[in-house]
Amino acid sequence: MITGKNYIGDQQSANGQTTYTTFNPQLNIENSHVFTEATVDEINEATRLASEAFKTFRSISGEKKAHFLNAIADEILALDDELITTYCSETGLPEGRAKGERGRTVGQLRTFAELVGEGSWVEATIDTAEPERQPMPKSDIRKLMVPLGPVVVFGASNFPLAYSTAGGDTAAALAAGCPVIVKSHPMHAGTGELVASAIIRAADKTGMPNGVFSNLNSRGIEVGTQLVKHPKVKAVGFTGSIKGGRALYDLAAQREEPIPIFAEMGSINPVVILPKAIKNRGEALAKTYASSITLGTGQFCTKPGLLLGIESDALSHFVTTLSEEIVNIEPSCMLHPNIVGAYETNKAKAIAQTDLTVGVDYNSEVQPNYAKQTITIVKGSTFIENPTLHQEVFGPYSIVVQCEGANQLEQVISKLEGQLTGTVIADDTEAANYAEVISALQNRVGRIIYNGVPTGVEVCPSMVHGGPYPASTDSRFTAVGIHSIKRWVRPFSYQDWPNELLPSELKNENPLEITRTLNGKFTNQKI
């Protein structure tokens, strides 16, 4: 049941005066639940509880954390229709998407449960003593990963389940042993509260300390600002715009004690279509890309927003076909009136640039909050000179850049800011002839795709969802997959520590039977 209150640990609380509602973009009406923004006192209490909870949560067993994470997954599934209905009413997204995203969210939680239940993720590294070594005896040193402390998570507007309240950042932080305080996204506050209630029930059922999770409502920037500046907060996860992510990055960096922040932000996901491929498969590619650009109303962070080719009749034909294909796709609803508004504004700003041609701009009337898909075309030289054209337009929009040749293609890529993904479309052995273009692309992205589309982010250990700034604020980490846990942990060494006082992961007898690096060799043996 949605109450509109905050969760300050396991207590519901709504002491504030600022209230707000969510919006149903399909019906174009406000939803009925009223949410109360967290107060400064509630923020302080949530961080105090998180800090207290950390004292025990940071060293509970992987087995217990696994129970907790699996229980969260179970409790989310138990929310059943209420969650799906609320999700759809707050996002305009269809039921199939809601269920798919729930599946992904539950899958992520269970994957992290498996990871910490097994235990080898702590990267246990042991160098045993050499008391006889000359000129100095060598100590026994043993290292493992330990959690940083309370983590604040800012959910994404476009992933109300998989990258919000119990999404990837939260799952990874709890798995690491970090209490989590979620700054609830105002556009899906009801979905957020329901998921928060599932986490609180799971924490209660599995005996987690109170404060291991809190969920704070907020409409504006104040709650988030106070959280990032709070001395008891030790790390921040964010998914959203460059403007929002950079503002939080700056706050985190300006603290007396700077803290790590991982912000996954903007990307236009360049796609390089090489000449032979466009000649031989132009029509099929146009169809594939019309679909990828409009998938989820263009609201994926991996939407291909930049298609790069070399001038040719085949490229011109591709643009024509892409325009025809995309205009035949039925427009769909965006997440919120503000998001449609921003889409139209940013698109208009792009279109207003000089020397840019509009390939197609869906020109029939659409329902309120529905997005009109658009393709524009520009020359390579124009694109290079105009950084405005490099900016992400969040929604079903993409720009085709016609380059004079391979050199200009490489120049265009080198001028780009960091990106989540890059894609190369090539025929047979064609890619080998564009080594410098591909090398330049690799240097700008976190993931490179061959003959595919960037949309669709597989949750698996080999996935990188991140990349050079501004794709993320720290390219050394990924937001997706089990290695995303590395954002919330630090290495810690014990020197000559008594075996009975060591954590299980480092004890001589290796009671958890985990894989460790013992004197330079991977092994699950005892010492």
Place this chain on the structure above:
Amino acid sequence: MITGKNYIGDQQSANGQTTYTTFNPQLNIENSHVFTEATVDEINEATRLASEAFKTFRSISGEKKAHFLNAIADEILALDDELITTYCSETGLPEGRAKGERGRTVGQLRTFAELVGEGSWVEATIDTAEPERQPMPKSDIRKLMVPLGPVVVFGASNFPLAYSTAGGDTAAALAAGCPVIVKSHPMHAGTGELVASAIIRAADKTGMPNGVFSNLNSRGIEVGTQLVKHPKVKAVGFTGSIKGGRALYDLAAQREEPIPIFAEMGSINPVVILPKAIKNRGEALAKTYASSITLGTGQFCTKPGLLLGIESDALSHFVTTLSEEIVNIEPSCMLHPNIVGAYETNKAKAIAQTDLTVGVDYNSEVQPNYAKQTITIVKGSTFIENPTLHQEVFGPYSIVVQCEGANQLEQVISKLEGQLTGTVIADDTEAANYAEVISALQNRVGRIIYNGVPTGVEVCPSMVHGGPYPASTDSRFTAVGIHSIKRWVRPFSYQDWPNELLPSELKNENPLEITRTLNGKFTNQKI
């Protein structure tokens, strides 16, 4: 031969007007060589060359990088007496220390050569395709670590070899595939130039691209500031003071494209001496700690600057013995007149605080630039209330804090800022009775030591040299050991990439025979 010039790639250059000399603190005279600070043009050229070199250096084989790193080690050893003499003349440190540090430096280079020569360090992670998977086929995704780009290294005053020109930061960055630009430390510019010449010779002999290494002289902050702000620079390593490290951290964070910086800064390295231990072994401990506090004239970042105990006759006796032992140690030379000056100023500031007792202040006359060792004593309540007493005094100074009981001991620890190390001195099963004290200490440090001293940082995979701010600017990394390479690399994914275009580390046939994670299992098998 020392020329006083910069290395801009493999060219020596001295176009600037600002010159300076180094100082011999033992003889209390200026050394004769004159060094010329790098100009803005020279800085721009060094970064341009580094950026160009990165295009090839980032993908050369591990085998070639290993040759390069081993050649640097060989060339450093070939510098022979000239290096040792110059080192001693610029630091006041004895020949034995110079040779020991050279051994460590060479050892670090060879360890990284071994690491990248073997190749498994890239954490290759492969998830093969499942074309038949429902509801969506699964792509083939393969991940490995790739270098960030040109790295700027600021050497440490107190480690002219092991943490300077070819020290840990440089060795790790070159091993990762990042070109390095060293901002030479002005106090040992001659040592720096000699080592730079060794690196340049090694790069030439092993066919590395020009620009893979540059060495820039600088006396003030301008060269370093320009380097950290330079768009072509992609990461920064620093070892030094909190003030210097924080200033660089702020510059790196304020860039249009923020870049990672790892600064290893200050630490007072708290030592908790539990009651039974101090009762049974007080005199031996006093002797051990008098030696650790004065080791290298107290100029190690792991010097024990804070000794914590619970009030008792045994603690009082320990303080008396410590004072007697330390005053009997012959004073030694500090690195530079400025460093001695800062030591005396900071020590005087500490001593001037109210309710503080001076245990012993070496009061005989000493040679110029020699430090007078000092012990002070304070109550726990006074220490908690006065943050000035928590600050590092770089040199042979330590403060003993007498706490009322275990609770106050825990309070003192919880009030401390982040530290490189914490030490627990305990008898038999005593430590188990102080679980909360030890837990609080673990939460503040990067490495915890049992019944030892914090000085002496073993270079091995399990070592953490780092810790919560301000011990470092990012506790998620270590500055020592093979894992320090992680500071300079990012994960990168290939999706459905053709086998022939993949880097060797990810190819089906596993030509390097490295250990990889293949569909969740560690293996060195082919696919």
